[in-house]
Amino acid sequence: MKGFKTSRWTPVAAAGAALVLAALGDVEPAHAAPATYAADAAQSHLEFTGVQAGAEFKGVFHTFTAAIDFAPDALASSHFDVQIDMNSEDSMDKDRDKTIKSSDIFDVAHHPTAQYVTKSITKTASGYSAVGALTLRGVTKDVPIDFQFTPTADGAKLQGSAKLKRLDFGVGQGEWKSTESIGDAVKVTFSLLLKPKS
Amino acid sequence: MPIQAPRIRYTAIAQALHWIIAALIAVQFTLAWTADDLPLGMHKLALLARHKSFGMTVLMLAVLRLVWRLFNPAPPLPAGMTGIERFLARATHFAFYVLLFAMPLTGWLMSSAKNYSVSWFGLFTWPNLIGPNERSFQILKETHDLLSDVLFAIVILHVLAALKHHFWNKDDVLKRMLPFTNTE
Numbered sequence: 001m002k003g004f005k006t007s008r009w010t011p012v013a014a015a016g017a018a019l020v021l022a023a024l025g026d027v028e029p030a031h032a033a034p035a036t037y038a039a040d041a042a043q044s045h046l047e048f049t050g051v052q053a054g055a056e057f058k059g060v061f062h063t064f065t066a067a068i069d070f071a072p073d074a075l076a077s078s079h080f081d082v083q084i085d086m087n088s089e090d091s092m093d094k095d096r097d098k099t100i101k102s103s104d105i106f107d108v109a110h111h112p113t114a115q116y117v118t119k120s121i122t123k124t125a126s127g128y129s130a131v132g133a134l135t136l137r138g139v140t141k142d143v144p145i146d147f148q149f150t151p152t153a154d155g156a157k158l159q160g161s162a163k164l165k166r167l168d169f170g171v172g173q174g175e176w177k178s179t180e181s182i183g184d185a186v187k188v189t190f191s192l193l194l195k196p197k198s
Numbered sequence: 199m200p201i202q203a204p205r206i207r208y209t210a211i212a213q214a215l216h217w218i219i220a221a222l223i224a225v226q227f228t229l230a231w232t233a234d235d236l237p238l239g240m241h242k243l244a245l246l247a248r249h250k251s252f253g254m255t256v257l258m259l260a261v262l263r264l265v266w267r268l269f270n271p272a273p274p275l276p277a278g279m280t281g282i283e284r285f286l287a288r289a290t291h292f293a294f295y296v297l298l299f300a301m302p303l304t305g306w307l308m309s310s311a312k313n314y315s316v317s318w319f320g321l322f323t324w325p326n327l328i329g330p331n332e333r334s335f336q337i338l339k340e341t342h343d344l345l346s347d348v349l350f351a352i353v354i355l356h357v358l359a360a361l362k363h364h365f366w367n368k369d370d371v372l373k374r375m376l377p378f379t380n381t382e
Binding site for chain 2: 052053054055056057058091092093094095096099175176178180181182
């Protein structure tokens with residue numbers, strides 16, 4: 001603060017700061033509400049990584065919707081609701097996709113949609129963390145996710161990941177219950193381009 | 199490189215590589231034939247995972263073998279072989295070297311094209327050589343199958359020729375590749 005004349009400016013600065021603090025104190029808790037976004041389907045990706053015969057493989061869900069209410073200063077009322085069309089699963093091999101969608105694995109005939117709804121969102125050192133209920137193949141269980149929220153010129157970017165165990169959701173019946181060739185752990189990553197909902 | 203006197207026997211390293219690779223090829227055919235008859239399931243995936251691990255092992259051994267062969271020339275063919283016999287022997291051996299690389303490489307490529315990455319006994323994963331593509335996979339699979347037929351045919355030819363040399367010609371062609379034997 002070179003050249004800052006303490007004696008002359010201190011009262012003014014203090015008064016200004018007091019005003020700002022008063023305004024924040026008054027306004028923020030009462031009126032902060034999360035912004036409402038929807039994921040731009042063309043520029044959003046939802047991917048999973050499993051282990052098959054010792055090697056990782058990736059698949060994507062081409063079709064999903066994400067309703068995101070989020071503001072860094074209103075985490076308590078922030079909320080995600082993601083609906084995934086299980087039929088849109090694509091691991092770039094039709095034989096594997098047919099097997100994955102069959103009754104023993106995703107059973108898309110009976111469970112065409114998976115859903116993730118957050119219960120709570122908290123700030124972490126590197127971003128945010130959410131706990132939400134994942135409903136997959138008719139089984140609902142809490143799954144934590146870690147994510148980053150980056151505002152952009154006309155919306156925001158939401159990127160993150162989750163780890164889950166496929167057998168917790170009954171994904172793998174009969175011979176597919178074995179984890180010898182297909183690992184239990186599955187990583188899910190997502191990158192959503194959020195546009196304000198109008 | 200200094201000029202060396204021609205060897206009478208294959209070196210111990212050449213013999214070891216020959217018999218280890220021969221055993222792996224026998225295992226490879228057994229695994230592939232068994233897996234071919236199975237529907238896509240856990241058992242098939244496990245068999246093919248082993249097939250891929252052994253195949254990549256063959257590829258690594260083939261590199262060693264080629265390098266060893268370049269620095270340690272094979273013993274000369276027995277005198278008295280006819281021109282056509284010499285040609286057949288050399289062509290068969292050359293084809294083996296080509297196939298020792300072509301079989302694992304087409305296998306690796308077809309796994310890449312199907313987006314089924316190749317693990318080496320679950321210890322590490324080989325990078326995919328090409329991106330997923332249904333059409334490439336079909337072409338590579340047909341190539342891998344066709345080459346396996348060629349390999350099978352020359353294995354039969356090779357075995358019959360070795361037996362003919364041993365029992366008919368009574369020369370040391372078989373013995374010089376056999377460990378624990380003596381050649382005069």
